[in-house]
Every structure is written in structure tokens, then in C-alpha cells.
Amino acid sequence: MYLFIEYPKCSTCRCAKKFLDDNNISYQDRNIVTDNPSKEEIEKFLKISGMDIKSFFNTSGNLYKKLNLKDKLPNMTLDEKISLLSTDGMLVKRPILVSDDFVLTGFKEQVWKDVLVNE
Numbered sequence: 001m002y003l004f005i006e007y008p009k010c011s012t013c014r015c016a017k018k019f020l021d022d023n024n025i026s027y028q029d030r031n032i033v034t035d036n037p038s039k040e041e042i043e044k045f046l047k048i049s050g051m052d053i054k055s056f057f058n059t060s061g062n063l064y065k066k067l068n069l070k071d072k073l074p075n076m077t078l079d080e081k082i083s084l085l086s087t088d089g090m091l092v093k094r095p096i097l098v099s100d101d102f103v104l105t106g107f108k109e110q111v112w113k114d115v116l117v118n119e
Contacts, residue, residue, distance in 0.1 A: 001098050003028050003097070004016070004027040004096075005030045006029065006030070006095040007089065007095075010024075012106070015107055016107035017095070017113055019027055019109060019113075024073060027097070036092065037089075039083055039085075043082055045098060046082070048102065053104075055105050056105060057069065057085065057092070057093060058091055059097040067091075
């Protein structure tokens with residue numbers, strides 16, 4: 001079973017959830033605002049995914065812009081970035097789909113289809 005971390009008011013998250021449901025893919029649902037990923041979880045997601053930490057930031061979010069992270073992130077250490085992500089779910093790119101073997105951030109239907117349906 002997959003872990004599906006979402007913000008229920010997010011239209012992209014709703015599309016991803018519909019995709020999972022339409023393809024009969026089982027998942028455990030988690031609200032990113034009320035149950036934000038911890039520092040340890042973000043470290044784990046980063047390791048499993050092999051992605052750059054920037055892929056986990058919601059760069060189009062209001063909080064990202066309000067904190068001026070575009071300019072601040074380049075000067076932060078990896079540990080500082082991970083700690084920051086763990087402070088507020090609105091900083092984290094969503095949805096996130098987690099398995100033991102991969103992590104997907106954001107929803108691009110073709111990518112999800114390639115990974116989940118066309119395995």
C-alpha cells in the first residue's frame with residue numbers, strides 16, 4: 001500500500017486521488033496540513049527518491065513566496081532545508097506518493113501511469 005500525502009483543497013491532489021481510485025490503487029491518505037512529514041520522513045523520502053531537495057518545495061505556494069525562499073534556499077544547508085520543510089505542510093510540494101521503492105512529488109498523470117500502471 002502507498003502513502004498518499006495531500007492537501008484536500010488542492011485541485012492537483014484531487015486529480016491525483018481520482019487517478020489512484022480510477023486505477024484501483026490502494027493507498028493510505030494523509031492530510032499534509034494536519035500531519036506534515038517529519039524531518040525523519042523527509043530525509044527518508046529524499047533518500048528513496050534520489051531527487052534534489054528542491055523537488056520537495058512547493059515553489060508556487062504563498063508561504064514559499066512570503067518567506068522569500070527563492071533567494072534564501074541557495075544559502076541554506078541540506079539539513080536546514082529539510083528542517084524547514086518539516087515545519088509547515090504548505091511548504092511541501094504535493095501530492096506526495098510514497099512506496100518502499102520510489103517517491104513521486106506533484107502529479108503528472110503520464111509519470112504516475114508509467115510508474116504505477118505500466119509497471
